[in-house]
Amino acid sequence: MTSEDIVLVGAPIEAGAGRRGCVMGPDAFRTAGISEALTDLGHRVRDLGNLAPEAVERVSAPLAHLKNYNDVVGWTRSLHSCAKNLANDPVFPIYLGGDHALAAGTVTGHAAAAHDLGRPLFVLWLDAHSDFNTLESTQSGNLHGTPLAFAAGLPGFDGFLGQPLTHPVDPGNIEILGVRSIDPEERRLLVKSGVGVRDMRMIDEKGIGSLLAPFLERVSAENGLLHVSLDVDFLDPEIAPAVGTTVPGGATFREAHLVMEMLHDSGLVTSLDLVELNPFLDDRGRTARLMVDLVGSLFGRRVFDRPTRSF
Numbered sequence: 001m002t003s004e005d006i007v008l009v010g011a012p013i014e015a016g017a018g019r020r021g022c023v024m025g026p027d028a029f030r031t032a033g034i035s036e037a038l039t040d041l042g043h044r045v046r047d048l049g050n051l052a053p054e055a056v057e058r059v060s061a062p063l064a065h066l067k068n069y070n071d072v073v074g075w076t077r078s079l080h081s082c083a084k085n086l087a088n089d090p091v092f093p094i095y096l097g098g099d100h101a102l103a104a105g106t107v108t109g110h111a112a113a114a115h116d117l118g119r120p121l122f123v124l125w126l127d128a129h130s131d132f133n134t135l136e137s138t139q140s141g142n143l144h145g146t147p148l149a150f151a152a153g154l155p156g157f158d159g160f161l162g163q164p165l166t167h168p169v170d171p172g173n174i175e176i177l178g179v180r181s182i183d184p185e186e187r188r189l190l191v192k193s194g195v196g197v198r199d200m201r202m203i204d205e206k207g208i209g210s211l212l213a214p215f216l217e218r219v220s221a222e223n224g225l226l227h228v229s230l231d232v233d234f235l236d237p238e239i240a241p242a243v244g245t246t247v248p249g250g251a252t253f254r255e256a257h258l259v260m261e262m263l264h265d266s267g268l269v270t271s272l273d274l275v276e277l278n279p280f281l282d283d284r285g286r287t288a289r290l291m292v293d294l295v296g297s298l299f300g301r302r303v304f305d306r307p308t309r310s311f
């Protein structure tokens with residue numbers, strides 16, 4: 001596979017979020033020039049258009065407070081199949097969300113494909129939240145708070161694919177970076193599962209680069225595949241207002257680009273989610289453009305390249 005073949009898959013799901021607007025996300029990424037930005041960097045880009053949720057016969061939610069359960073199940077199934085198929089092609093898929101519930105399908109699809117390839121899948125979750133609630137532990141009932149728990153194989157999610165998840169991601173291969181809002185029960189589940197959690201305080205104390213580097217070394221040492229799931233709310237709301245779940249104190253412009261440049265330099269990333277962009281809340285497209293700029297850094301653009309000057 002060459003990194004030149006990038007496919008864009010729109011997933012206009014908003015059923016997992018607490019407020020409407022993410023349905024416009026894929027088109028906002030397109031309007032912000034995601035294809036052009038990647039093409040300008042020398043990559044070949046194919047936009048597959050928008051996916052639709054699989055039609056599922058009405059399944060009732062296992063618990064009454066879960067919102068839009070049926071819609072999320074349909075999306076999870078179509079995204080799971082799509083991701084599993086794309087992982088077998090020599091392409092780099094970018095999933096344009098849509099809310100973070102889309103990762104229930106993409107991460108598990110890539111995990112299944114990785115198992116068939118005999119390689120471990122690692123997941124870097126860039127997010128203000130850990131999205132590690134189970135169907136029982138979620139207080140809000142918004143399913144975008146649950147995809148990582150599902151992908152890690154926690155119980156209670158058999159309805160998502162209509163069968164038990166055969167190839168969950170090893171929780172020890174998951175790293176959550178930038179988190180600053182975790183529910184008490186989620187925290188307990190994270191600790192018990194052994195997921196890597198690097199919160200903003202650690203970033204302040206150690207620097208984001210020195211937190212990310214050991215994880216990338218481990219992915220490399222174990223010949224892993226690396227799926228990156230980038231939630232808009234990873235970023236500070238001052239620079240990225242277009243998200244329904246803002247939490248103050250997020251990653252800065254410089255920290256976010258450093259992460260993307262380190263990921264590029266590592267050559268390890270094999271698939272990417274861009275989620276929770278809510279264009280209804282944006283300020284003249286600035287969040288969409290920032291997300292596209294970050295994708296540019298992931299694919300080789302150097303924001304902070306300084307030409308050598310002689311004085």
Ligand SMILES: [Mn+2]
Nearest residue numbers: 100127131231
């Ligand atoms: Mn999220």
